[in-house]
Amino acid sequence: MEETRTTFEIPVGPVHPALKENIRFTFRVEGERILGVDVKPGFVHRGIEYMGMRRNLIQVLYLSERICGICSISHPIVLVQAVEQAAGIEVPPRAQYIRVIVSELERLHSHLLWAGVAAHELGFDTLLHLSWKVREAVMDILEELTGNRVDYAIPIYGGVRRDISPEQMPKVSEMIRYYRGLFEELSDTFLRDPSVEARTRNVGVLEPEEAHELLAVGPTARASGLRKDVRQDWPYLVYGDMDVRALTPEDHGLEVRGDVFDKIVVRLLEVAQSLDLIERCMEEMPDGEITSFPKLPALLAHLKKAEGEGIGRHEAPRGEVIHYVRLEAGQEGPSVWKVKAPTYSNLMPWVPMFEDQEIADIPIIAASIDPCMCCMDRVHVVRSGRPEEWTKQELLRRSWEKTRRLCG
Amino acid sequence: MILKVLMAQLFSRPVTNRFPAKYMPRSVTGFLAKVGQGKAKLVPPVPVPKGFRGKLAYDRETCIGCQLCIRVCPASVIMFKPETKKIRIHVARCTFCGQCVDVCPVDALAMTEEFLLAAYDRFDPSLIVE
Numbered sequence: 001m002e003e004t005r006t007t008f009e010i011p012v013g014p015v016h017p018a019l020k021e022n023i024r025f026t027f028r029v030e031g032e033r034i035l036g037v038d039v040k041p042g043f044v045h046r047g048i049e050y051m052g053m054r055r056n057l058i059q060v061l062y063l064s065e066r067i068c069g070i071c072s073i074s075h076p077i078v079l080v081q082a083v084e085q086a087a088g089i090e091v092p093p094r095a096q097y098i099r100v101i102v103s104e105l106e107r108l109h110s111h112l113l114w115a116g117v118a119a120h121e122l123g124f125d126t127l128l129h130l131s132w133k134v135r136e137a138v139m140d141i142l143e144e145l146t147g148n149r150v151d152y153a154i155p156i157y158g159g160v161r162r163d164i165s166p167e168q169m170p171k172v173s174e175m176i177r178y179y180r181g182l183f184e185e186l187s188d189t190f191l192r193d194p195s196v197e198a199r200t201r202n203v204g205v206l207e208p209e210e211a212h213e214l215l216a217v218g219p220t221a222r223a224s225g226l227r228k229d230v231r232q233d234w235p236y237l238v239y240g241d242m243d244v245r246a247l248t249p250e251d252h253g254l255e256v257r258g259d260v261f262d263k264i265v266v267r268l269l270e271v272a273q274s275l276d277l278i279e280r281c282m283e284e285m286p287d288g289e290i291t292s293f294p295k296l297p298a299l300l301a302h303l304k305k306a307e308g309e310g311i312g313r314h315e316a317p318r319g320e321v322i323h324y325v326r327l328e329a330g331q332e333g334p335s336v337w338k339v340k341a342p343t344y345s346n347l348m349p350w351v352p353m354f355e356d357q358e359i360a361d362i363p364i365i366a367a368s369i370d371p372c373m374c375c376m377d378r379v380h381v382v383r384s385g386r387p388e389e390w391t392k393q394e395l396l397r398r399s400w401e402k403t404r405r406l407c408g
Numbered sequence: 409m410i411l412k413v414l415m416a417q418l419f420s421r422p423v424t425n426r427f428p429a430k431y432m433p434r435s436v437t438g439f440l441a442k443v444g445q446g447k448a449k450l451v452p453p454v455p456v457p458k459g460f461r462g463k464l465a466y467d468r469e470t471c472i473g474c475q476l477c478i479r480v481c482p483a484s485v486i487m488f489k490p491e492t493k494k495i496r497i498h499v500a501r502c503t504f505c506g507q508c509v510d511v512c513p514v515d516a517l518a519m520t521e522e523f524l525l526a527a528y529d530r531f532d533p534s535l536i537v538e
Contacts, residue, residue: 055482062482062505126410133423140457147461147519153505161510162459188409296511297476 159291218319
């Protein structure tokens with residue numbers, strides 16, 4: 001009998017129970033082994049940038065908050081940084097500290113949320129419920145400080161909208177103590193559990209060279225041993241005074257392997273790091289104004305006169321977020337608004353991560369970069385009612401054209 | 409470790425709040441009607457913190473009709489009524505950012521602690537503040 005080796009193609013998505021959001025994978029498999037993958041995004045494009053260019057800047061702030069429901073402070077923080085740079089607005093120190101506190105609280109809740117999702121993808125639902133139960137403490141603090149559990153509406157151009165009162169300080173300290181007490185327990189359940197280790201060790205490996213070449217960001221890059229963190233490399237707000245260091249599994253005394261287990265380690269280490277940062281900010285926070293524009297009509301008038309361009313960058317829980325804004329005098333909204341969410345950089349690392357893995361590991365590998373599709377989808381080509389595909393060359397040509405148009 | 413937590417959970421109270429009743433009633437509206445008549449007891453929702461951003465409250469008398477709230481509202485929730493120079497707020501679209509409360513020069517707007525806003529019709533009287 002002649003020996004034949006047949007490969008099959010398995011489509012997963014755009015709508016699939018293993019995925020939280022819409023994206024299409026086409027896996028080439030031989031038996032249970034994945035030979036290669038083709039990733040196709042673009043199903044959840046919402047045209048947010050276009051909507052933003054037709055609103056005034058205060059309205060754009062709340063639109064940017066809704067780019068991502070989980071990073072709902074990262075996007076506004078980047079946008080206000082970009083606009084402040086363009087319009088030359090100073091931010092009082094106290095406001096900068098409050099921005100750092102809220103964004104670290106967000107990292108805390110996002111990483112705990114991810115831990116639950118990862119446990120669920122492993123089929124370990126007990127751990128999912130445990131992590132999400134633990135997460136409620138930080139959600140309550142966010143509600144206490146901002147008035148909402150999600151969509152905090154805290155930053156505004158030139159400062160923040162709500163101060164942290166002396167009565168709220170002990171509640172935050174209590175939350176920090178609660179998590180510090182739980183930390184041993186949590187890392188024990190995740191890192192010393194045989195079933196978690198069996199499902200994640202040497203699964204979805206991303207080599208450091210690949211992570212570097214494919215420009216992975218955030219915990220995905222750090223789990224591969226790259227010390228890459230916007231807070232460390234290009235400090236903004238008050239992160240420069242906080243000596244933030246990018247954490248890799250080496251900081252936990254482990255050898256870097258770049259697998260899903262390492263991604264869990266990095267995220268757990270960052271939970272502890274965020275707790276330290278929040279505590280330090282609370283101690284060092286100076287008194288003073290929280291915004292340089294207490295009257296909003298004055299802010300609107302200032303923004304209408306402003307002219308220039310600005311770039312904001314921030315280390316969101318998933319990696320680096322960049323916003324580019326251009327303002328023109330006499331126009332209330334931005335004339336250009338460009339958003340780059342972290343998942344955009346973490347899509348290509350999926351390709352080497354999936355190679356040579358088993359079909360059963362697809363959900364956890366897909367979830368290991370903490371993907372957020374609708375944050376990332378910035379373009380969808382439709383011509384005469386049908387979707388169209390563009391090649392790399394075509395996209396490059398068009399992006400050059402756009403840059404020339406922007407530069408005038 | 410996880411086994412210890414699970415065993416302890418068997419004897420402790422659930423973490424979640426059993427709102428509106430300990431066991432899910434067959435009909436929520438029927439149950440609420442019974443609560444109104446005093447025949448059933450409601451398990452209260454978790455109390456909200458101070459400064460919670462809930463349904464908007466509008467003080468018609470103080471409003472001077474400056475329309476600043478309309479200018480900053482990100483979701484076009486607020487409508488201007490030119491004949492009376494007052495506003496109408498469609499809470500169904502509201503994003504609860506509280507920007508209109510911040511911008512109001514005479515403090516005619518405020519955020520209440522009300523958050524149970526579900527209705528079948530988006531033009532339901534309970535969702536329109538004027």
